[in-house]
Amino acid sequence: MRFLGIGQTNDLAAMYGGLQSRGHDVRVVVEDPACHDVFEGILQRVEDWEGELGWIKAAGEDGIILFESATHGALQDALRSEGFQVIGGSGLGDRLEADRAFGQSALQAAGLQVARCHRFAGYDEALAFLDRYPARYVLKFNGASSERSRNYVGQSSDGADVRAMLSMHAGRPNEDRSMAPDFILMEFVHGIEIGVGGYFNGHDFLSPVCVDFEHKRFFPGDLGELTGEMGTIVSYQGSARLYATVLRPLVSILREGGYCGYINVNLIANESGLWPLEFTCRFGYPGFAICEALHTEPWENIFRRMLRRDVLDFGAKDGFACGVVLTVPPFPYRHGYADLSKGLPIFVDPNMTQAQRESLHFSEVALRQGQLVASGSCGYLGVVTGVGTTVQAANLAALDSVRKVLVPNLRYRTDIGARLSGGELQQLHSWGWLPGKDSAA
Template sequence: MRVLGIGHCNDLAAMYAGMQTRGHDVRAYVRDPASHSVFAGMVKRTDDWQQDLGWVREAGDQGLILFETADQGTVQDALRAEGFQVIGGSALGDRLEADRAYGQQVLRDAGLRTAASHSFASYGQALDFVRSRRQRYVLKFNGAHNPRTRNYIAQTADSRDLAALLDFYCEHEASADTQPDFVLMEHVDGVEIGVGGYFNGQQFLETACIDFEHKRFFAGELGELTGEMGTVVSYAHSSALRVKVLLPLTDVLRDGGYCGYINVNLIANADGLWPLEFTSRFGYPGYAICEALHREPWEAIFRKLLQRPGAQHAGAFRSAVAPGFEAARDFAVGIVLTVPPFPHPHGYAALSKGLPVIPDSSLSPAERAGLSFAEVELRGHTLLTSGTCGYVGVATGCGSSVDSARSRALDLARKVYVPNLRYRSDIGERVSPKVLADLRLWGYL
């Protein structure tokens, strides 16, 4: 295949490298100049993806354009209209992820229950709202480019701590370059779990996965909300959530021209499912952790995503499922490896950029396959940290239980040597047998 990857920071670089190793011709466009070094010496980079469209078209049905981010959906839609094979998302997908209020409305229209959510464009107005309601809220910013570290979950029952943060933001609002855009969502107690599926423009593939993200920087769920510091994934226990959450979205995704992976993050409890947000793209480290369970390479999955059967009639989502792909029935646990100053970019060049990354020489082929690097480059024969913030990669282990997968992931993380390497040692601990038993009891696994 000829694969043209288009992204901001080369987030799917390890995926490109794998396809390249398997004999495919890959070119990656990296929009952010500061990320041009990511996978330098390992993946071919192009400076102008539009100039490479002819190269993709010449390959016919073996040509593929792969988008990494949820902010280029209009471009994807236009390329599909021109006859290109495109995987990533769509303009609809961009809005589902970036506009939280809209995403919640789509979920409600699909028959799912959501927690109350309130939109704001002023910190002062939000502060007055929180003080008047005196209950627990979650602050979430809209837009694909807002850093996850700015989101906040109130720790006190009356959101006093959130009010203090909003007051802090309010003091700085006058000097901000742009107007804030965020929601306050009522906090719901329960088990946080995600369900993700692969949508081919008409239907979901039969294969879907569940995940348990660990978003805080420190062990024990302390520190900033980073996006992800590690995740537990399984393809074997997903059918109930696929039916309850993903399949009801079939019609809206089909009408919106969506093609790619999509994930819905939820809170599950004895009272029901509470969808929180969409991820309308391949997530990182999610795609790398999923890959450890795949029995088919990414290019085989992409071919299945590009096979478009005839459109199903509206409202028939329960039968709108295409054949899936083979995946192990194990759990996979991925642990994110970082160096200072992650999760913040400030000072990275002085602190950690250019450090050697040394995998242990005793690694087995299976262990090497479990290492998916991110912000690295190859100079000569030496692997070095690169990029913008110190996101070195992810170490993934698989096993028949969460504990066995976690143990293998930790063993692998300990065999990667980088000065001042940091990672959480508790990824997967909260996904206990009791948590899984509760989810089964409630009918979600």
Template sequence: MRILGITETCDLGSLYLRLIEVGHEVRITVGEPLAAGTMLGMVPRVEDWTAELRWVRDADDQGLILFEAVGFGALQDRLRQEGYRVIGGSALGDRLEGDRAFAQQMLADKGLRIAPVLSFESRADALADLAARPRRCVFKRSASDGETFVGSFADGSDVAALIESRSDDAGAFVLQDHVDGVETGIGAWFNGRRFLRPACLDWEHKRFFPGDLGELTGEMGTVVTYERADALFDLTLARIAPELAAAGHVGWVNLNCIVNARGIWPLEFTCRFGYPGYAVLEPLQRLDWAELLARVADPASTNFPTSPGFSLGVVLTTPPFPWSRHEIDSPIGLPVQVGPASPEHLHWGEVGLANGRLVTSGLYGWTAVITGTGDSVAEAQAAAYRRVGSVRIPSLRYRQDIGDRLIAGELRELSSWGWL
């Protein structure tokens, strides 16, 4: 196959490496200047992706274009209309991810329970609302990559303090009432006509420190399974399949929810490749990436084979994570050493070659993901943490409790409520 990756920060580096390892042709473009070193010397780089379209078209049905980021949906729709096979998202996917109020209304129209959510342009209006109805709530910027702050005070005064520290011209945001329960994601591939089965369940760990302390990060670790997802899938993602088909969406769709004894409360969509989710799912996929992507791009496909059990991923980070080099001047080029490891469970992120040596690179400090699998979360956890020590990097940080909440009782709760 010929795969053209259109990237901002090259989050799918591990996927590109897997494709190259089994003989496929890959070319990528990297839009973010501070990510210029990511996968440098490891994945072939081009400057102008538009100049590579003929290269893709000449491969006929063996040519694919992959978009990693949100915000390129309209462009992807146009390329599909021109006859290219494109995997990534769509204009509708961009809106579902970026316009939270629109997404919540669509889900409410489909019969899902929605936690009260209000959109604001003015901080004065938001502060007035909190004063009139004090409550614990969540502050979210209305952009897909926007700031999120989960309030912990019952009267919302912590969220009010955050809003007061922001300026009126900082852009649209929403306040969503807080709901207690188990945060659970439901995800599946959409091929332009239908969702491929099976769907997966995921449990993310976004706080920086063990015990769910510290800043919200992009992700510190995830547990996934392709088993027992039908009940949650049928009540969530399956209901928006007609809209996705009408939009011609091709790619991953994930809906993050709070699940409790009373129901399912949707939070937000991811309508693109998820990082590190794609890497954590990889050990449970019984097709290599080329075979799976071919099925995602095939409107006649219906399913793909997976393995039972759980996969658990631990994100290995280096400074400036959880910030970026836009905010903090942090060194890159730190040496990376790898001891004995299972290569199928090592998923490189922001690394590249410098003078023939593997070093850290990139914008964020997403250095690698280590995975483990098992029949239970505990087995997958033990396997992943046995492998973590095989990677040595100066200033390496990672959480040591990925999966603990599920093992301690969250899976039992989901089962007792009838959702699994």
């Protein structure tokens, strides 16, 4: 088969590498110049996606275009209309993820309760709103490419800390004044964060769908910056009620919007029900690699089923997968990377088992003169996965592999899944969102 990957930073590099190792032809387009060296010496990078369309079309049903980000939906729609096989998202998907208020309205229309959400295009307007309606809020900037570290989960019950954050942004001389600010203030909801996601084939979801528990903050104990994701627990077990409540009601809008790819809804669960927070309308990073740890068949089989719509299920293991993200300074920021970490050598303990080697899903790395080194833009080296019958077992398996990856100044969280093992899973069981240990999925 032939695969053309299109994205900004080559986030699916590990997936492409796996496809290539299984004998498929892979070419990638990496739009961000700072990431042109991601998987350098491993994958073939091409400059112009349009110049590769003939190569893809010549493969017929064996030619697939994969999109990484939720920023090229209109292009995906256009390519599908021209007969190309495209997996990634759609124009609708871009809007569901990037326009948070629109995403909330779509979820509300699908029958879910939503927290109050207010959109602003100016800081003064938002500050005046907080003066009138003081409360605890979450500040989230719109746009699929917005920096996650700018978002802020308010701690103060009267919104004073969120107000201070907005005042800071308003007064910064280096804020881009060519574009109006675009952000929301969402009412804070107490509870347990959980996600449900699946592969949509343009008509229906493949089975099974997964449940996931993201750990977004940089340090153990959920301290530090919102990074996007520092690790996640994934399972394909027990997702039936979440699927029926959250994903199945979205089938009509996704079908009408021409969506084809992975889609996830992140939620807060509490005694009052489910409260959706946001969409991910693309492959999740590092979610795709953590899901893969539970798959019993390769990506190409899943992609064929999505495009042919002949089979609505795929093989997945029971249990849990844990993913631990590996980083070096200055992640999650870019400034100073060239001086601090770019080019650092990466070694793998030769005593690693074959299964442990397969658990390594590198990202910002390159192969130079036979040596694996840090590359890319910020020090996101990749994710290491582990699988187990319990969350704790999966975490221990992942950490056992992590400790065999040898890089100067390597940073990672050791507590991925600790809250789940410490009582959150049992609480979700008691609310009925996940089946009990003796219940069917």
